[in-house]
Amino acid sequence: MKNYLIIALIGVTLVGCKETVKEEENKEETVEVVEKTATATAQIAAKSNSTVSGTVTFTENDGKVYMKADFTGLTPGEHAIHIHENGDCSAEDGSSAGGHWNPTKEEHGEWEHKMFHKGDIGNLTADENGIATITKETDLWCISCEDETKNIIGKSIVVHKDADDMKSQPSGNAGDRIGCGEIVLEQK
Structure with a gap:
C-alpha cells in the first residue's frame, strides 16, 4: 500500500x-x-566620501542567525562593523543610523565577552585590494521575531574607517562611518 x-x-x-x-x-x-529559513539583507552604500560597497546577508534557521558580509572599496587593514539602532542611512556621514544597537543597555565591548552591545560585531580585515569578508553565527539575534531585544529588522549595518578597540565607550573609537545599509526582510 x-x-x-x-x-x-x-x-x-x-x-x-x-x-x-x-x-x-x-x-x-x-x-x-x-x-x-528567514532571510534579511543590507546593501552597503558608501558614506563619508569613501568607496565602500557590499552586501550583508542574514539567514535564520533553527533559532540561530548566520551572517555573511562581503565588502569592496575598503582601505587595507582592520575596520569595525556594527549593527546600529536605526534603519536609516540617509545622512552622508551615516549619523542617521544612530548609535550601536544596544537593547539590553550594556557597555560597549567585545562580542560574547563580559559586557557588549548586541550590535558589537567586531572587526573585519580588508586585503591589499580592499576586499573583506566576515561571518558570524548567534542565537542572540532573530529575523522579524517579536522579541525587540533580538530582532535585527529595521536596524542598520555600519562599517567604520578604523578598527574597534573593544573598550572605548560608547562605541570603540572606530572613527568615521564609511559604509551603511538598512537590514531589510527578504520577501519570498
Missing part, C-alpha cells in the same frame, strides 16, 4: 514539526519537516 504525505507550507517560516504516517502492518515512520 502506498502512502502519500501532503505538507502545506503556510507563512514565511515554519516551526519544525513531525508527522507520523501509518505504513503497512501498522508500522510507524516519522517524517521530519525541514524548517524554512
